[in-house]
Amino acid sequence: MFRALRYSLQAAIALLFVALIGYFSDSPPYIYHDARMALVKLSFSHASQRAVECRRRSAEELAQLAPNMRIAMDCPRQRVVARVELYLDEKLLFAGDMPPGGIAGDGAGSVYQRFVVLPGRYLVTARLRDSARSEGFDYENSKLVELRSRQNFVVDFRAETGGFQFF
Amino acid sequence: MTGTRTPRRWLDRLEGGFDLIFTPRHNPLNQLGALGWFFYWIVLVTGIYLYIFFDTGLRDAYESLERITHVQWFAGGVMRSLHRYASDALVLVMVVHVMREWVLGRFRGARWFAWVSGVPLLWFVYASGISGYWMVWDQLAQYIAIATTEWLDALPFFGEPIARNFLRDGTLSGRFFTLMVFIHIGVPLFLMFLMWVHIQRHMSPRVNPPRGLAVGILLVLVLLSLIKPALSQAPADLGVVPAVIGFDWFYLPAYPLLEKISGLSLWGILVFGSLFMLCFPWIGRIRRQPVAVVDLDNCNGCGRCVQDCPFSALTLEPRQDGLPFSHQVEVKSALCMSCGICAGACPTATPFRRSKALTPGIDMPHRPLQEILGQSVAATAVLTGEDRVLVYLCDAGPKLADVIADSGVAVVCLPCVAMLPPPFMDYLLSRDHVDGIFLAGCRQGDCHFRLGLEWTEQRIARERDPMLRRRVQRERIGHAWVGCAHDVQLQAQLADFRAGLPHRRGEPPAKGVAPESSEPVTEDAGHV
Ligand code: HEM
Ligand code: SF4
Ligand code: SF4
Numbered sequence: 001m002f003r004a005l006r007y008s009l010q011a012a013i014a015l016l017f018v019a020l021i022g023y024f025s026d027s028p029p030y031i032y033h034d035a036r037m038a039l040v041k042l043s044f045s046h047a048s049q050r051a052v053e054c055r056r057r058s059a060e061e062l063a064q065l066a067p068n069m070r071i072a073m074d075c076p077r078q079r080v081v082a083r084v085e086l087y088l089d090e091k092l093l094f095a096g097d098m099p100p101g102g103i104a105g106d107g108a109g110s111v112y113q114r115f116v117v118l119p120g121r122y123l124v125t126a127r128l129r130d131s132a133r134s135e136g137f138d139y140e141n142s143k144l145v146e147l148r149s150r151q152n153f154v155v156d157f158r159a160e161t162g163g164f165q166f167f
Numbered sequence: 168m169t170g171t172r173t174p175r176r177w178l179d180r181l182e183g184g185f186d187l188i189f190t191p192r193h194n195p196l197n198q199l200g201a202l203g204w205f206f207y208w209i210v211l212v213t214g215i216y217l218y219i220f221f222d223t224g225l226r227d228a229y230e231s232l233e234r235i236t237h238v239q240w241f242a243g244g245v246m247r248s249l250h251r252y253a254s255d256a257l258v259l260v261m262v263v264h265v266m267r268e269w270v271l272g273r274f275r276g277a278r279w280f281a282w283v284s285g286v287p288l289l290w291f292v293y294a295s296g297i298s299g300y301w302m303v304w305d306q307l308a309q310y311i312a313i314a315t316t317e318w319l320d321a322l323p324f325f326g327e328p329i330a331r332n333f334l335r336d337g338t339l340s341g342r343f344f345t346l347m348v349f350i351h352i353g354v355p356l357f358l359m360f361l362m363w364v365h366i367q368r369h370m371s372p373r374v375n376p377p378r379g380l381a382v383g384i385l386l387v388l389v390l391l392s393l394i395k396p397a398l399s400q401a402p403a404d405l406g407v408v409p410a411v412i413g414f415d416w417f418y419l420p421a422y423p424l425l426e427k428i429s430g431l432s433l434w435g436i437l438v439f440g441s442l443f444m445l446c447f448p449w450i451g452r453i454r455r456q457p458v459a460v461v462d463l464d465n466c467n468g469c470g471r472c473v474q475d476c477p478f479s480a481l482t483l484e485p486r487q488d489g490l491p492f493s494h495q496v497e498v499k500s501a502l503c504m505s506c507g508i509c510a511g512a513c514p515t516a517t518p519f520r521r522s523k524a525l526t527p528g529i530d531m532p533h534r535p536l537q538e539i540l541g542q543s544v545a546a547t548a549v550l551t552g553e554d555r556v557l558v559y560l561c562d563a564g565p566k567l568a569d570v571i572a573d574s575g576v577a578v579v580c581l582p583c584v585a586m587l588p589p590p591f592m593d594y595l596l597s598r599d600h601v602d603g604i605f606l607a608g609c610r611q612g613d614c615h616f617r618l619g620l621e622w623t624e625q626r627i628a629r630e631r632d633p634m635l636r637r638r639v640q641r642e643r644i645g646h647a648w649v650g651c652a653h654d655v656q657l658q659a660q661l662a663d664f665r666a667g668l669p670h671r672r673g674e675p676p677a678k679g680v681a682p683e684s685s686e687p688v689t690e691d692a693g694h695v
Contacts, residue, residue, distance in 0.1 A: 017259075017384075018391040024255070025416075041334065045326075045327040150410055151408070
């Protein structure tokens with residue numbers, strides 16, 4: 001083959017190679033999120049209350065236990081399955097159970113959920129039942145927010161500060 | 168050799184075309200593994216440079232990279248671009264390298280080691296690149312951080328979701344960032360170790376591309392870096408969701424799937440895919456041929472076979488049988504690919520010997536040299552004319568034994584042309600069995616047994632032991648390294664070679680000239 005032709009083909013292949021690399025290194029763009037929408041993220045970890053209240057063992061019960069196991073209080077480690085609900089105004093966005101973590105079911109449970117919502121003004125309400133009660137909630141917090149498009153609105157929870165937090 | 172006949176033909180065509188354009192030596196398709204190493208070195212060197220100017224810290228990282236890119240665009244900017252583009256090129260050549268080895272069936276037999284050690288390389292290359300994008304802490308990094316941690320949370324390893332680290336700027340800790348820097352340095356260094364393991368079973372592995380190719384590729388990468396410098400996207404802000412993201416499709420092709428299938432399913436696909444790949448060498452029709460066998464009585468421990476074995480299957484060990492040599496050779500059968508190149512290297516593999524039978528120090532049980540010599544003598548006995556040629560055809564090379572129909576040409580097959588000891592050529596020519604010897608093998612630059620063509624050329628050029636003797640006229644030895652799909656090309660080259668053969672008339676017969684030529688063993692073995 002003619003030298004000139006060979007060299008031009010070499011150059012063409014080399015340019016194709018770098019064009020391929022240059023292009024696919026940042027294009028075509030990936031649309032992860034609709035830029036007109038907002039995002040609500042509900043995420044927290046929390047250790048719910050124990051499923052069974054601690055209880056003082058009777059003298060009889062204590063006597064039946066091996067001497068090294070005779071502890072006055074009987075505290076089963078199992079925690080309850082917590083219940084979470086999240087509302088935008090009256091609309092239920094999420095309702096779910098949050099089982100305790102750990103092999104013995106004695107650890108913190110977690111929730112991590114994302115919701116794409118239309119921007120606008122909402123009353124965001126979050127509720128958590130983390131005790132053995134069968135009705136009602138132990139925590140309930142609300143906040144009136146104006147969600148912007150592409151906003152990452154976070155609903156977190158911290159029992160020490162009185163419950164749900166909105167960011 | 169594999170069930171992938173059609174892709175193999177396409178690949179052969181493509182590589183043939185590239186040979187014409189680049190020359191076989193500079194054909195990038197023959198150098199994919201070496202190019203992988205080359206890109207790795209570029210990434211390493213540019214990475215060290217960037218690290219000098221990089222500040223660890225949530226805000227500092229982004230700002231320091233902006234400075235590197237814009238203030239010293241001519242140095243740091245180019246370094247950053249090279250760092251990104253060479254990483255992308257590494258993925259590209261790696262993927263093509265894997266497909267090529269697969270199409271050519273070069274993962275079977277003793278090659279399982281390179282294949283199996285290659286699979287973790289895939290994971291480490293990806294982990295290196297993905298953790299690199301994290302360091303920029305722009306919108307892409309933010310997306311990667313969130314998507315990766317959410318994906319990891321699909322595994323039952325973490326008590327509290329680690330994606331919570333990226334919930335909002337207030338919860339983000341600089342320490343997590345330091346961990347990422349640590350990962351982005353540690354993973355690529357471990358990758359280098361794995362790359363080294365990957366080529367452990369190759370004698371003289373090709374880890375450096377030829378200089379011309381390397382310089383050319385570096386130049387076009389620099390050109391790309393100047394025309395389209397690698398830039399950061401908008402800085403990360405956890406309060407704002409990244410929407411339209413500039414995306415590196417070399418490293419992130421799996422990520423969009425996370426919006427379609429569960430994280431656990433994606434882990435399943437990748438893990439089972441990798442496990443399946445690990446099984447490739449043992450799936451399907453496997454024909455394992457007998458391995459090389461040493462005959463200690465004829466081995467003087469010279470070590471030539473050890474130097475020539477492309478798969479490091481031979482070792483020199485201290486002599487055990489009492490013969491007055493310091494070493495003997497041993498075959499590690501698990502590593503032997505049955506190519507016969509060792510037999511071609513053995514100085515005892517010569518037909519000019521006093522002993523009765525041709526018994527080299529090392530030989531192939533399924534294709535003993537004695538048998539090959541017998542076939543050669545028998546096949547050439549019926550040739551007529553002034554340009555009688557014996558073609559040695561390698562099994563992995565062109566398939567044309569039945570295409571050649573000429574009273575002046577005979578064909579003998581070998582596992583690899585490098586199994587042919589140079590004294591065979593001397594013998595057949597000097598004893599007037601033929602007028603020329605023609606070697607037909609794999610495509611140049613891509614010997615199926617890696618080094619067979621190279622060793623053959625060096626032996627004929629008298630640069631490597633066992634050398635072809637000086638008395639052999641070089642014009643009487645020809646070759647065509649054209650590969651399996653090019654019988655037409657091969658026939659043309661063979662015709663040219665025959666046309667160029669010097670006339671014999673008036674030449675003194677070689678008999679009696681050679682000092683060591685006594686009764687040749689196969690004069691009476693000619694009937695074999
Ligand atoms: C970082 C990525 C990689 C690099 C830098 C690399 C490099 C190399 C090099 C230098 C060789 C030796 C070539 C020779 O001298 O003949 C080689 C051989 C080989 N590689 Fe890779 N490799 C990579 C990834 C992989 C992967 C992912 C696989 C497959 C899963 C793979 C499979 C093989 C096989 C089967 C061979 C043996 C070929 C033969 O024996 O002729 N490699 N590689
Ligand atoms: S047959 Fe090939 S792989 Fe086996 S020992 Fe000989 S040179 Fe090495
Ligand atoms: S080349 Fe032959 S003589 Fe030398 S070590 Fe190998 S088998 Fe022995």
